[in-house]
Amino acid sequence: GENVEQHPSTLSVQEGDSAVIKCTYSDSASNYFPWYKQELGKRPQLIIDIRSNVGEKKDQRIAVTLNKTAKHFSLHITETQPEDSAVYFCAATFPYNTDKLIFGTGTRLQVFP
Amino acid sequence: GAVVSQHPSWVICKSGTSVKIECRSLDFQATTMFWYRQFPKQSLMLMATSNEGSKATYEQGVEKDKFLINHASLTLSTLTVTSAHPEDSSFYICSAPRMDRGYGYTFGSGTRLTVV
Numbered sequence: 118g119e120n121v122e123q124h125p126s127t128l129s130v131q132e133g134d135s136a137v138i139k140c141t142y143s144d145s146a147s148n149y150f151p152w153y154k155q156e157l158g159k160r161p162q163l164i165i166d167i168r169s170n171v172g173e174k175k176d177q178r179i180a181v182t183l184n185k186t187a188k189h190f191s192l193h194i195t196e197t198q199p200e201d202s203a204v205y206f207c208a209a210t211f212p213y214n215t216d217k218l219i220f221g222t223g224t225r226l227q228v229f230p
Numbered sequence: 231g232a233v234v235s236q237h238p239s240w241v242i243c244k245s246g247t248s249v250k251i252e253c254r255s256l257d258f259q260a261t262t263m264f265w266y267r268q269f270p271k272q273s274l275m276l277m278a279t280s281n282e283g284s285k286a287t288y289e290q291g292v293e294k295d296k297f298l299i300n301h302a303s304l305t306l307s308t309l310t311v312t313s314a315h316p317e318d319s320s321f322y323i324c325s326a327p328r329m330d331r332g333y334g335y336t337f338g339s340g341t342r343l344t345v346v
Binding site: 163206215219220221 | 279281327340342
């Protein structure tokens with residue numbers, strides 16, 4: 118079935134350290150992989166995304182890598198800051214089924230000063 | 231571009247009553263709208279996919295008679311929670327494919343439903 122797994126569920130790092138969150142997806146046809154940051158009670162905020170024709174994408178302190186063969190993708194945050202503390206969700210599209218977007222289970226990131 | 235307006239932002243209703251949530255695409259035509267539900271400290275779970283002019287597709291385990299979805303126009307999709315119960319209290323949010331980019335999704339601001 119359509120499934121996106123995300124690990125870890127919680128992640129605590131010291132300010133300045135790097136944080137890595139990993140996701141795997143079930144359908145090799147998935148072709149779009151966004152990462153969202155969500156504040157409590159708010160809509161998900163897109164922080165970076167990658168399409169299946171690219172292996173890596175970087176935007177300042179944030180990067181995403183994609184391994185299509187292994188069907189996994191990762192979010193990398195470098196030089197973490199306390200304001201990076203939030204819940205992060207990965208997601209993947211399932212193009213053979215209305216292009217629906219399925220979310221991972223989420224990671225609560227805490228960055229300690 | 232690609233703005234989805236969702237109303238209401240919060241609603242409190244009594245058990246047994248129905249609540250309608252609206253999502254309007256303001257600057258594009260949304261042929262498809264995805265509806266999600268999010269319980270506290272959990273992920274966004276896809277409930278159903280609505281397509282303009284046709285019946286909605288529901289995910290496994292979602293009661294179609296309880297969560298009525300209508301997508302009568304290219305700019306409006308609605309979710310009606312019928313005979314609401316306290317366990318239906320949740321954060322409901324809609325999402326549409328971004329036609330301006332050709333990929334990606336735009337989200338409504340969400341509706342916090344509390345059933346008392």
